[in-house]
Every structure is written in C-alpha cells, then in structure tokens.
Amino acid sequence: MSDTMQVAENLVYKKPKTLLDVAMHYCPGCGHSTTHKILCEVIDELNIQSEVVGVAPVGCSVIAYNYLDIDMQEAPHGRASAVATGIKRVLPEKLVFSYQGDGDLAAIGTGETLHTCNRGENILIIFINNGIYGMTGGQMAPTTLENMKSTTTPFGRDVKKMGYPIKMTELVAHLPGTYYVTRQSVHTPANVRKTKAAIKKGFEYQRLNKGTCFIEVVSNCPSNWKMTPIDSNKWLVENMLPFYPLGDIKVPSKEEN
Amino acid sequence: MGELKLMKGNEALAEAAIRAGADAYFGYPITPQSEVLEYLANHAEKRTGMVILQAESEIAAINMIYGAGGTGKKVMTSSSSPGISLMQEGLSYIACSEIPCLLANVVRGGPGLGTIQPGQSDYLQATKGGGHGDYKLIVLAPASIQEMVDFVKLGFDLAFKYRNPVMILTDGVLGQMMEKVELFDQIPRSKEIPRWATVGKPPTRERNIMTSLNLQPEPMEKHNEHLQAKYREIEKNEVRVETIDCDGADYIFTAFGLTARICTKAAQLAKAKGIKVGLIRPITVYPFPYEAYAKYATKVKGFFDVEMNAGQMLEDVKLGVLGKAPVEFYGRMGGMIPTPEEVFKAFEEKFLGGKA
Numbered sequence: 036m037s038d039t040m041q042v043a044e045n046l047v048y049k050k051p052k053t054l055l056d057v058a059m060h061y062c063p064g065c066g067h068s069t070t071h072k073i074l075c076e077v078i079d080e081l082n083i084q085s086e087v088v089g090v091a092p093v094g095c096s097v098i099a100y101n102y103l104d105i106d107m108q109e110a111p112h113g114r115a116s117a118v119a120t121g122i123k124r125v126l127p128e129k130l131v132f133s134y135q136g137d138g139d140l141a142a143i144g145t146g147e148t149l150h151t152c153n154r155g156e157n158i159l160i161i162f163i164n165n166g167i168y169g170m171t172g173g174q175m176a177p178t179t180l181e182n183m184k185s186t187t188t189p190f191g192r193d194v195k196k197m198g199y200p201i202k203m204t205e206l207v208a209h210l211p212g213t214y215y216v217t218r219q220s221v222h223t224p225a226n227v228r229k230t231k232a233a234i235k236k237g238f239e240y241q242r243l244n245k246g247t248c249f250i251e252v253v254s255n256c257p258s259n260w261k262m263t264p265i266d267s268n269k270w271l272v273e274n275m276l277p278f279y280p281l282g283d284i285k286v287p288s289k290e291e292n
Numbered sequence: 293m294g295e296l297k298l299m300k301g302n303e304a305l306a307e308a309a310i311r312a313g314a315d316a317y318f319g320y321p322i323t324p325q326s327e328v329l330e331y332l333a334n335h336a337e338k339r340t341g342m343v344i345l346q347a348e349s350e351i352a353a354i355n356m357i358y359g360a361g362g363t364g365k366k367v368m369t370s371s372s373s374p375g376i377s378l379m380q381e382g383l384s385y386i387a388c389s390e391i392p393c394l395l396a397n398v399v400r401g402g403p404g405l406g407t408i409q410p411g412q413s414d415y416l417q418a419t420k421g422g423g424h425g426d427y428k429l430i431v432l433a434p435a436s437i438q439e440m441v442d443f444v445k446l447g448f449d450l451a452f453k454y455r456n457p458v459m460i461l462t463d464g465v466l467g468q469m470m471e472k473v474e475l476f477d478q479i480p481r482s483k484e485i486p487r488w489a490t491v492g493k494p495p496t497r498e499r500n501i502m503t504s505l506n507l508q509p510e511p512m513e514k515h516n517e518h519l520q521a522k523y524r525e526i527e528k529n530e531v532r533v534e535t536i537d538c539d540g541a542d543y544i545f546t547a548f549g550l551t552a553r554i555c556t557k558a559a560q561l562a563k564a565k566g567i568k569v570g571l572i573r574p575i576t577v578y579p580f581p582y583e584a585y586a587k588y589a590t591k592v593k594g595f596f597d598v599e600m601n602a603g604q605m606l607e608d609v610k611l612g613v614l615g616k617a618p619v620e621f622y623g624r625m626g627g628m629i630p631t632p633e634e635v636f637k638a639f640e641e642k643f644l645g646g647k648a
Contacts, residue, residue, distance in 0.1 A: 084495075108359060110359075118359035120352075120356050125363050147355070
C-alpha cells in the first residue's frame with residue numbers, strides 16, 4: 036500500500052508505525068482510539084516495540100490487540116493485571132502494560148488491581164474510566180457518578196442503594212507499591228499531550244523497577260451516554276472532572292530520579 | 293539410578309517441579325497442598341532461579357499462569373478442590389489459547405468447603421472440561437509418590453507437546469503421606485522461546501497474540517475443530533493404563549489413584565480365597581483407557597469400580613464395558629477412605645451373594 040502512496044514533502048503528521056492500518060470498532064469520538072494512538076506514538080518514540088508485551092481486558096478494548104502491532108495477551112474479565120504480573124515475573128527485562136476499563140479494573144478486577152499495585156509489580160496499568168459499561172451496552176459501572184443514568188440505573192445512580200462511585204486512582208496511590216499515579220484525559224489536544232507524556236513516563240519508570248505506574252484516563256462514551264462526541268466531551272468537563280480531578284496524585288520524589 | 297529420598301507427596305511434587313526445570317510457580321495456600329508452595333518458597337529460587345509467587349487468590353494465580361505461560365515458560369500451579377473450582381474460568385481461557393501449563397489438584401472431599409480429608413470427587417470436573425466451553429485437560433492420576441514425581445516431568449512434556457494444560461489429579465493422602473522416591477536429575481531451565489510466545493515482537497516476525505476470543509462464529513468454530521482434532525490426537529497417542537492379572541480373571545477391580553492401591557490389597561484378599569481377580573488402573577483419566585475395559589468385557593463375570601466419590605469414573609467404566617458385563621460400584625465420600633477389607637466385603641455382597 037505504501038508503495039503507491041504519495042508522501043507529502045511537508046509531512047508534519049503521520050500515523051504511528053505501531054498502530055495497525057485497520058478500521059477500529061470504537062464508536063466515533065470515543066477516547067479509546069485516541070489513547071491507542073498515543074500509546075503507539077510512545078512505543079514508536081521510545082523504540083520499544085520489541086520489548087513491549089501488552090494485556091487487553093474484557094470490555095470495549097477487548098480486541099485492542101487487533102490495532103497494536105505488538106505482542107499481546109487477552110485476559111479474562113478483571114484479570115489483566117494478574118496476567119500482566121505473570122508475564123512480568125518471568126520476563127522482568129520486558130516492558131509490560133495492561134489496558135483496562137472501569138468495569139474490568141474497578142469492579143470484577145478490584146482484587147487483582149489492588150494486590151498488583153500493593154506488590155509493586157513493575158508494570159504500567161492504563162485505566163480508561165468513562166463511568167459506564169460500554170461493551171455490554173451502558174450499564175452502571177463502579178465509577179458511574181451519583182445520579183448518573185445508565186441502563187441499570189434508569190432513574191440515576193442512587194448511592195444509598197448502589198453504592199458510591201469509586202476512586203481507584205486515589206486508592207492505589209495510597210499503596211506503597213505504586214510509584215507513579217496520575218489521572219489524565221484525552222478530551223482536548225492539550226490533555227492528549229499530557230496523557231501521552233504520562234504514558235511515556237510510565238514506560239520509562241518501569242525500567243527503574245520501583246513499582247507500579249498507574250495512569251487513569253478519564254474518558255467519554257458518546258454512544259452509551261447518548262450524546263454527540265462534542266456534547267460528551269462537554270459533559271465530561273462539567274460532570275466527570277469535578278469528581279475525578281485531573282493531575283498527578285503520586286510522583287517520584289526528585290532525589291529518586 | 294537417581295537420588296533416593298523419603299518424601300511427603302506434596303514436597304516430592306515441588307521438588308520434581310524444580311528438577312523439571314520449571315520457570316515459575318504461582319499459587320495460593322489451601323489444605324491439603326500448602327506444602328507445595330512452602331517447599332518451593334524455601335528451595336526453588338536459590339537453586340534454579342525459578343519464580344515463586346504467592347498470589348492473592350486462586351483466580352489471580354491461574355491468571356498469572358495464563359500470562360507467564362503465554363510467554364512460553366514452563367509454569368505450574370497447584371491447589372485443592374475449592375481452589376481448583378476457582379481456577380476453572382482461567383483454565384478454559386488457557387485451553388482455548390493453547391497455553392501449556394501444569395497444575396496439580398490435591399483433591400479433598402466435597403462438595404462446598406467439604407473437608408480437608410482426601411477425596412476423588414473432582415474426577416468429572418477434571419476429565420470432562422470443568423470450565424465453560426468444549427475443552428479438555430490431559431489428566432494424570434498418580435497412585436504413588438513416585439508417580440507424583442514422574443508425572444511432573446511427563447506433565448510438562450505433554451503440556452508442551454500438545455500446547456495444552458495438564459493436570460495431576462491426586463488426593464490428600466498422596467499429598468500428605470511419605471514414601472521412598474527416586475528423583476530424576478536436575479533438568480536445566482530452557483532458554484528456548486517457542487515461536488508462538490508473547491515476549492515482545494521483533495521486526496522479523498508477525499505479532500504473537502494470546503487470546504481465546506473470536507467474535508465471528510465461523511473462525512471460532514474452526515478453532516474449536518482444531519482443538520477437537522488435537523484432543524482426538526491425544527486420545528490416540530497418550531492413553532496410559534496399568535492392568536494387573538486381568539488375563540484369565542473372573543472379576544476385574546478398577547480404580548484410579550489412591551483407591552487403586554487399596555484395590556490391590558482387596559484383590560489379594562480375594563485371591564487368598566481362590567477368586568481370580570484382576571485390576572485395571574487408568575493412569576491417564578483423560579484420555580481414558582476405554583479399550584482396556586472393552587478388551588475384557590466379554591471375558592469376565594463383572595467389573596467392580598471403587599472410588600472415593602459417588603461414582604464418577606463409573607460413567608467412563610460403563611462406556612468402556614458397553615453393557616457387555618455387569619458393573620458394580622463401591623464408593624466412600626466426604627473424605628472417607630475405604631479399607632481393603634470393606635472393599636472386599638462390598639465385592640462379595642455385590643457379586644457373590646455376600647459370601648466368597
């Protein structure tokens with residue numbers, strides 16, 4: 036294909052090499068595709084394609100391995116960080132990441148997430164939080180906001196009955212096993228750049244063997260929020276970010292680096 | 293001759309894992325098999341650099357096996373019945389993704405939390421799949437501590453030969469009792485990377501993916517057909533069975549694992565009374581040695597199946613006999629172990645009208 040393609044002389048942007056040239060199944064405007072792209076840009080820029088092993092979850096990103104030109108494993112629902120632990124323990128010199136949604140990481144996989152972080156596994160966990168179950172069609176997630184509607188909370192999440200939205204990122208930041216914990220988003224170009232920088236750090240820190248790097252990406256779900264992509268980003272700013280504020284939660288101290 | 297040692301079953305299993313050159317063990321404590329993890333924690337890393345990790349649950353452990361096994365390493369876990377139940381989802385994924393691994397189920401009596409005493413009541417779970425979907429484990433049933441050791445090596449060989457999970461189906465007695473064993477020499481840990489392993493994609497090959505998912509039914513059926521063809525191949529090549537004194541026997545006792553040892557004694561009691569009794573002991577309970585039963589079905593007056601459960605292998609025995617001879621069953625449940633005397637008495641009652 037590239038044989039026949041004209042390469043512009045003034046090319047300022049191109050698709051990352053590690054991102055496969057295939058149609059994605061993600062809905063238009065979904066944060067997953069953006070996050071995949073910057074993950075691939077980081078892999079290209081750090082030139083680590085041959086060192087990376089990724090773990091896909093169950094959820095919308097279940098077939099992430101169809102888009103990334105790297106070795107990957109697809110884990111049972113919630114177990115991505117345990118699978119990543121297994122890989123990293125036998126391949127300590129490789130760079131291992133898991134890519135998980137909020138249902139996967141914060142509901143069915145809470146135990147694995149906490150214990151992986153508590154053991155300080157030298158892996159990178161990328162956590163996409165859009166406050167809803169996307170793949171199964173918009174049910175309540177552990178991260179669904181108070182009063183937020185979903186197909187299983189049709190009148191809004193009543194926290195007295197359904198419990199409170201859980202802040203996994205703050206939770207894991209408390210654990211001595213985590214090394215770098217941050218919450219980012221991909222709803223504006225500036226935020227995309229910040230998230231990319233965080234992912235880059237996540238891989239760079241992994242080489243130091245100092246513990247788990249945990250990056251939450253507050254994201255959207257236009258289809259199940261039943262909004263246009265633009266409206267969903269607005270809704271994210273007005274509703275998600277006040278409850279899930281962006282920024283670093285735990286950073287390595289200066290002396291360490 | 294290899295090194296001779298007096299060893300407890302669980303520790304012998306662990307020692308065999310080290311000597312087999314295993315790369316990693318992930319497990320969670322549960323009686324009656326916790327000595328496996330304890331022994332490995334004590335000895336493995338310093339001897340071979342083997343990775344030993346106590347997971348937060350059996351669910352996490354089997355998924356660590358999935359991850360580590362997917363890199364082509366020799367990986368192993370062990371547990372006992374309730375813990376093995378928790379691993380079933382992971383095993384289904386592992387079987388579908390064709391990841392080689394070895395696990396040991398040191399069975400205790402169930403159902404539920406049951407007892408910490410031995411049982412054989414996980415036979416159907418082990419041999420018929422256990423988790424969701426159409427898949428099989430290769431299942432080895434040791435009857436001695438020596439076989440606990442030998443089957444670790446055999447188990448890893450079969451796991452890699454067929455890219456399939458292999459289970460050692462043992463029980464709380466074999467796990468806890470001590471016997472003399474001959475240990476095989478240390479096998480160095482392999483540096484070979486299988487072509488399918490997820491170890492990081494070099495520019496020279498396509499990416500490797502470990503997955504059990506296929507959203508399209510056509511390729512998913514194709515993959516199922518591939519798995520089934522593999523299981524037929526395993527059924528053709530890997531049946532292992534021990535038959536003792538079956539030629540010319542009037543009756544055949546049959547049992548696997550520990551109960552086969554008990555039946556050997558019960559058969560001696562029968563022979564002392566002039567009754568010609570043979571024994572069929574399936575060593576692989578999947579693939580099951582149906583032909584061993586078919587061979588004698590028209591020649592004997594009956595088969596007597598003894599198990600520490602409510603009659604699970606019995607279904608396979610009957611499939612082997614195919615109605616050509618009577619099949620009777622005697623079982624104890626809930627952690628109870630039958631004595632040779634009671635086995636013989638039950639045999640007398642069922643076949644000889646109560647008296648030999």
